Amino acid sequence: MSSHSANPQLNSKGELHHLLSIDGLPRGVIERILSTADSFINVAEREVKNVPLLRGKSVFNLFFENSTRTRTTFEIAARRLSADVFNLDIVRSSAAKGESLLDTINNLTAMQADAFVVRHATSGAPYLIARHTSRHAPHIHVINAGDGQHAHPTQGLLDAYTIRHYKKDFSNLTVAIVGDILHSRVARSDIHALTTLGVPEVRAVGPLTLLPTGLEQMGVRVCTKLDDGVRGADVIIMLRLQSERMRGTLLPSAAEYFANYGLTAKRLALAKPDAIVMHPGPMNRGVEIDSHVADGTASVILTQVTFGIAVRMAVLSIVSSSASMQ
């Protein structure tokens, strides 16, 4: 679709240099990440879990928005690759003293960072950073760890990895993504990953108030009833309902949400007998998912977490082996 030079994630050789979004990533790049992750799954099972691929490299975790869990998985991934990891308490830092985002980035670049892992409440912030470093410090890699309501590409990739692990082949699958699609960067990244990998039927399931427009153009089938959404599905991805939605005007109440969109064993029975249930965490038990399902045999929710470390190791090692931008 876009030429290499126009894709801000790829260098002039078409190699992945930043990971900003799954939107626009060639299928071959995604597949290489998934197969590289395979090799790191085995590392984690060894007595010593560390490999020296990033020895001497400095990875800076820049979490402008708190997320202990995602930050920790990136820290584990980078340290298993033997990188030096620096966690910046960026919320209490110069940014709070009124320094601009790019001045902060310039300073950290001058500290000889090799990669930035960025979580930011504003959609597009990692793009702004990558565009800036590509011009001024072309050896630096930027990994988007979630930006606003835009993208969470490593979550999309680990979801794709998990599905491939259990279902082997994407070409016959029906995947239902259920919940607050409108505000979900996870949903957006999942849709791009799955449609690029050739999943023939991706369904977005939720109340009309929480469904964005334009889904059909992305190749997604819209369902406003949960029963329609899960019927015959191979994979059900439940999204976390943010607590601010429960108090908001878009939804009547958490209890009513559960009655209509909570995944129960009875509803799960409408899916394929070997269907798997996924969730990006943290779960709201009794809101979007019933505990019997969350802890049941169809649930692969904790396996997602384990796979997430291998996928993040894959992303960090692949970008680190790419040539400089431009």
Place this chain on the structure above:
Amino acid sequence: MSSHSANPQLNSKGELHHLLSIDGLPRGVIERILSTADSFINVAEREVKNVPLLRGKSVFNLFFENSTRTRTTFEIAARRLSADVFNLDIVRSSAAKGESLLDTINNLTAMQADAFVVRHATSGAPYLIARHTSRHAPHIHVINAGDGQHAHPTQGLLDAYTIRHYKKDFSNLTVAIVGDILHSRVARSDIHALTTLGVPEVRAVGPLTLLPTGLEQMGVRVCTKLDDGVRGADVIIMLRLQSERMRGTLLPSAAEYFANYGLTAKRLALAKPDAIVMHPGPMNRGVEIDSHVADGTASVILTQVTFGIAVRMAVLSIVSSSASMQ
């Protein structure tokens, strides 16, 4: 008293797998921890302080209650053993987003943790975690770093280690524990450690309002007057008076507490001439202890801190060498 299978800290071979409480620990297990700590005291004096016993292992510090000092000593201990240590800012994490304790533990388990060091304001929280991991992830070790008013086993062990260092033999000692016994997890762990190790006279000294019932059944002599408590003692363990007690209804005032239960040089003179004074820190100078005593020749308070690192290295290395639970 309890069979191995009933003791949640021991595996089926009777090896220490978790450290949750000194209550119920066989004397041989305690003695093995103390003698293992001996070997690490020497490590700390070497030019390079690190040994590779836990290389490739991931130790997660889960401090649901802040304690920079205890967290740091565990971090030092684990890093001296070459473990990868992850400090989770758990207070600002998913737990705060309403996730249950066991869902948090499940997620960290899925990140391939090898050990959890847990501080929690609720008594019993480390037991809940250990019972859960023993069932679902039997290779994981849980170390209690202080739970509510229940137990602080590594403090009890380092106190026992310190006493053994200075007094060589437990079998002739009189040990006075002075202060707010009622609310003190340190006192409880000290009492279990010292009675198990054969100290013939353990005294609990404090105002009636701060003494729990049932001390006599634990083999402890109760004294409500400080002079009676310290007279002839070999060891005096002063407890920190929590500031909330000073404001509370259980005590008239900090000044009156000091007048009745503060350890001064004059009162210390009632103890044996070679008596040692201990304190778990941080001290309230002028409340439970006079500065002349805190900084005097009888004080071994800072030595306790140094020994605490060796004792925590011993605990981490011993549990790590045990077989999986069940």
Place this chain on the structure above:
Amino acid sequence: MSSHSANPQLNSKGELHHLLSIDGLPRGVIERILSTADSFINVAEREVKNVPLLRGKSVFNLFFENSTRTRTTFEIAARRLSADVFNLDIVRSSAAKGESLLDTINNLTAMQADAFVVRHATSGAPYLIARHTSRHAPHIHVINAGDGQHAHPTQGLLDAYTIRHYKKDFSNLTVAIVGDILHSRVARSDIHALTTLGVPEVRAVGPLTLLPTGLEQMGVRVCTKLDDGVRGADVIIMLRLQSERMRGTLLPSAAEYFANYGLTAKRLALAKPDAIVMHPGPMNRGVEIDSHVADGTASVILTQVTFGIAVRMAVLSIVSSSASMQ
């Protein structure tokens, strides 16, 4: 001026044992730090940036005042030297429970620290710590990372390093330091460094309300007009205007400050054609410095950050190789 025994930074052999202030440091010591930093600049350009000079040593970052940036540069420096670095969340620690500063230091000493990097809001706090450790734990090194309005010696050293890099020789230079000299520990450290290194003309430039008395006695020329201050200068060091000054009674407004003391391209043109512009960061663009200057060809502001890591590596390695105090 002062004999070695009277200088709290030097041991009896005249070696640098603590770094507390540039005031009183012999020129030879400063020059050794700068030349040692040279050797670390090359390290940073290697594929693997770490050297084993501090392997097995424990460096404790004690930031009683938040500064993510300075803390991170010290952490990078110490880890590049292979030290074990412990970041203490000292603001949330025992200090907050009412423990005295020296009791905190005693405890960390008992944890077998080898060096303390101290940032404190109170002028003199690192001296108090160094005097204490020199007596009780003479192997420990104290590095001042900024104390109140007193000193920020590593900033002074990195500024001197930067100037030497671009200008080669100090003996013919005119250096203008512009802004809130009165409250600036950076200005004080810069003045001591530059006069000791033989800079013939150091100018302090700012409004009378922000200039301390006694500058002339330090060999500094006072200018209350920016044009006079920058005319013919080889080096211009702009200071950050603290936001509390902008709201305060010492200054009318940020806009008026910029009009009188903000460095613009037009004013920079009054300096030597090859003048360099420096700033300790974080910058207030449009307050003390115009963006065209901050991002222009004369600016070496980001290079200062890079050099700062090499200078901090030099300080840590030099103090670590000194003999014990006394």
